[in-house]
Amino acid sequence: MLRDILDCSQAGGIIIALGSGKGGVGKSFLATNIGIHIAGLSKKVILVDADLGNANLHTYLDLPLKGLTLSDFISGKVSNLAPAAIQTGVPHLSLIPGGKAPLGVANIVYKKKMALLKAIKRLSADFIILDLGTGVSFNVLDFFLIAHHKVVIARPEPASIENFFQFIKTALWRRLTTLIPDLSTRKRWEASFDQEGEWGVKRVAKIISEAGGMLNEGVRKKIEEELARFGVKLILNWTTTPDHRTLGYSIEKVCEGAMGVALQYLGYIDYDLQVEESTRLRKPLLLKYPDSGVAKAIRNVTNRLLVGYER
Numbered sequence: 001m002l003r004d005i006l007d008c009s010q011a012g013g014i015i016i017a018l019g020s021g022k023g024g025v026g027k028s029f030l031a032t033n034i035g036i037h038i039a040g041l042s043k044k045v046i047l048v049d050a051d052l053g054n055a056n057l058h059t060y061l062d063l064p065l066k067g068l069t070l071s072d073f074i075s076g077k078v079s080n081l082a083p084a085a086i087q088t089g090v091p092h093l094s095l096i097p098g099g100k101a102p103l104g105v106a107n108i109v110y111k112k113k114m115a116l117l118k119a120i121k122r123l124s125a126d127f128i129i130l131d132l133g134t135g136v137s138f139n140v141l142d143f144f145l146i147a148h149h150k151v152v153i154a155r156p157e158p159a160s161i162e163n164f165f166q167f168i169k170t171a172l173w174r175r176l177t178t179l180i181p182d183l184s185t186r187k188r189w190e191a192s193f194d195q196e197g198e199w200g201v202k203r204v205a206k207i208i209s210e211a212g213g214m215l216n217e218g219v220r221k222k223i224e225e226e227l228a229r230f231g232v233k234l235i236l237n238w239t240t241t242p243d244h245r246t247l248g249y250s251i252e253k254v255c256e257g258a259m260g261v262a263l264q265y266l267g268y269i270d271y272d273l274q275v276e277e278s279t280r281l282r283k284p285l286l287l288k289y290p291d292s293g294v295a296k297a298i299r300n301v302t303n304r305l306l307v308g309y310e311r
């Protein structure tokens with residue numbers, strides 16, 4: 001059942017997912033470099049290119065696509081993901097590439113998605129890093145929700161922040177809704193997640209109280225427990241001013257105050273031409289410019305992510 005698969009307390013390795021409401025914010029760039037940093041701490045890391053239909057982590061790592069890929073799992077060619085993991089040349093770091101996308105792969109059917117989520121949770125590594133597609137479709141959110149560390153990347157601009165809140169709200173709604181077994185109750189509960197307030201969010205506690213008698217005591221308790229457990233982390237990428245760099249603290253407050261959702265601001269990564277250059281050269285920034293300000297910032301946010309990483 002989806003409810004059980006999304007229960008992230010059950011996985012083996014620590015899963016880190018990088019998602020965003022808006023595209024092009026730096027998910028793939030950060031997934032690659034965060035992976036390299038953690039692997040450098042002698043932890044076994046598997047990067048999974050879960051951007052179904054738009055996979056490009058192999059390009060960030062300058063690796064050819066010649067073996068098995070995630071697409072082969074989706075198409076049924078293989079029934080296990082582990083053989084698709086390729087060495088990246090960085091000690092302790094391997095990659096499961098997304099592969100050349102068969103047409104329509106982003107619309108993966110429910111059963112396949114469940115199998116893929118289970119296979120990811122079965123991977124044997126200290127850390128599994130999921131680079132996700134953009135947006136709030138269920139085929140993105142369900143990968144986000146299996147992670148122990150649910151990291152959202154946003155740029156410090158209004159549209160990106162707006163999409164950030166939409167992403168969190170939809171992810172939370174998706175997770176909490178799986179806890180309601182009865183279909184008609186689910187429908188009414190979904191309706192009460194309607195927009196409200198400056199960022200289109202409202203306190204989940206208020207939604208629960210509005211739902212009132214429609215939720216039985218057991219379900220209501222599970223929802224409250226899940227809400228208390230549900231934590232999201234934020235990295236602001238592409239910052240250029242001091243105001244940008246502190247914006248994350250205001251977002252933390254809005255998340256807590258307006259939604260009742262715990263958010264941890266992990267820090268910022270400045271805009272830097274060296275990032276663009278390293279991307280163009282297909283040489284990850286942490287390897288190309290290990291002493292740069294951006295490399296230090298990536299190490300800082302990753303170290304903050306790893307504090308208490310045993311979950």
Ligand SMILES: Nc1ncnc2c1ncn2[C@@H]1O[C@H](COP(=O)(O)OP(=O)(O)OP(=O)(O)O)[C@@H](O)[C@H]1O
Pocket residue numbers: 020022023024025026027028029030051054132133134237238239269270271272273275276279
């Ligand atoms: N801090 C930065 N400074 C300069 N350029 C950056 C920075 N972060 C990312 N970029 C550049 O922005 C582009 C998009 O980055 P990336 O591919 O990681 O985004 P994405 O969120 O994965 O996009 P998509 O939604 O398409 O998957 C890349 O060319 C990357 O080099």
Ligand SMILES: [Mg+2]
Pocket residue numbers: 027028029051056131132
């Ligand atoms: Mg990407």
